[in-house]
Amino acid sequence: MNDLIQSSFDYAALPVETALTARAAAERIKLRLKRTVEDIIEIGRELTAVKNDLPHGKFLPWIAAEFEMSDQTAQNFMNVCARFGSQIPNYLEFKPTVLYALSAPSTPDEVVEKALEKAESGEKVTVADVKDWKAELAAEKQRTEEFRQESNERRKKVRELEEQIDLLKNQPAPEPEKVYVAPADYESLKKTERDLRSDLAELKQQQRELVQQQVVAKLKERESELAELDRKVQRAESLLSGLQTQIDRYSMQQRELKVHLDTIETARTAMALLAANLEGFGEVIDHDHELRQWHALADMLRHGAAAIEHFIGDSKPALSVIRGGAA
Numbered sequence: 001m002n003d004l005i006q007s008s009f010d011y012a013a014l015p016v017e018t019a020l021t022a023r024a025a026a027e028r029i030k031l032r033l034k035r036t037v038e039d040i041i042e043i044g045r046e047l048t049a050v051k052n053d054l055p056h057g058k059f060l061p062w063i064a065a066e067f068e069m070s071d072q073t074a075q076n077f078m079n080v081c082a083r084f085g086s087q088i089p090n091y092l093e094f095k096p097t098v099l100y101a102l103s104a105p106s107t108p109d110e111v112v113e114k115a116l117e118k119a120e121s122g123e124k125v126t127v128a129d130v131k132d133w134k135a136e137l138a139a140e141k142q143r144t145e146e147f148r149q150e151s152n153e154r155r156k157k158v159r160e161l162e163e164q165i166d167l168l169k170n171q172p173a174p175e176p177e178k179v180y181v182a183p184a185d186y187e188s189l190k191k192t193e194r195d196l197r198s199d200l201a202e203l204k205q206q207q208r209e210l211v212q213q214q215v216v217a218k219l220k221e222r223e224s225e226l227a228e229l230d231r232k233v234q235r236a237e238s239l240l241s242g243l244q245t246q247i248d249r250y251s252m253q254q255r256e257l258k259v260h261l262d263t264i265e266t267a268r269t270a271m272a273l274l275a276a277n278l279e280g281f282g283e284v285i286d287h288d289h290e291l292r293q294w295h296a297l298a299d300m301l302r303h304g305a306a307a308i309e310h311f312i313g314d315s316k317p318a319l320s321v322i323r324g325g326a327a
Helices: 002-006 016-032 035-051 059-067 071-084 096-101 109-120 127-170 185-281 288-313 319-326
Strands: none
Touching: 002 109, 016 035, 035 059, 035 071, 035 096, 059 071, 071 096, 096 109, 096 127, 109 127, 109 185, 127 185
């Protein structure tokens, strides 16, 4: 409880269990502030958990007191955790600023998927790349929306022209007089009908051309998708080959480690047996011969320890002394 009171953040104002949880999270987060991909995700998870647990209005004072961290910085960590969780493979590396840009609420999923694909293929992803991809996607959506609106306007105009033609067709003919005389507006109506039919035919032709353009564009998109799938398969095969090589190397290291551990265990067993025997031995009887043998054994053990220290890099033994002692 004294540790909680001594902190610049007032943990004493919190329930004991909540204060202990927040304090432990603070220590873990401080160790992870080197900001690797895994650390950023884990920091975001810790911050989210503490924010949900702390009373309202206590989170910002807590991060300011413990880490001198701003609300935006904490939000960046939590956004990365919420967006990616454990989805980023360990072998991919992103700078923190790139992670923050990708996990921003304004970043579409298509941009995130593209960034992951680039990273998997070994390409470097920057904040500028993320901004450019977002701008390209926004522009593409704008063009699609404009095309949709244009198509709707053309369809609307076609319907209006068809309705006008139907009205003209259904208009009752003027009653004939004793001497047939064409209505004064007959020729103008005929001309209007011809013009409307011409406009309708032109609009329908434009509509067919737009539909054809859409079909061609979709076919090209599919060709691009197939090519992209082939590239992904090649990258996956290359990655699998690299992983297999790495697995083989780890297997060899595991076998070497087992040999080392077996050697250590054998030596430890021999030393334990020696210690047990020494406890049961009586006094030295033959001072000239037996003591010389015991001293020789002690020298061998000391030189053996020196050889081990040399092997693990701590020191370099005097090999001439070891050979002289063994002799």
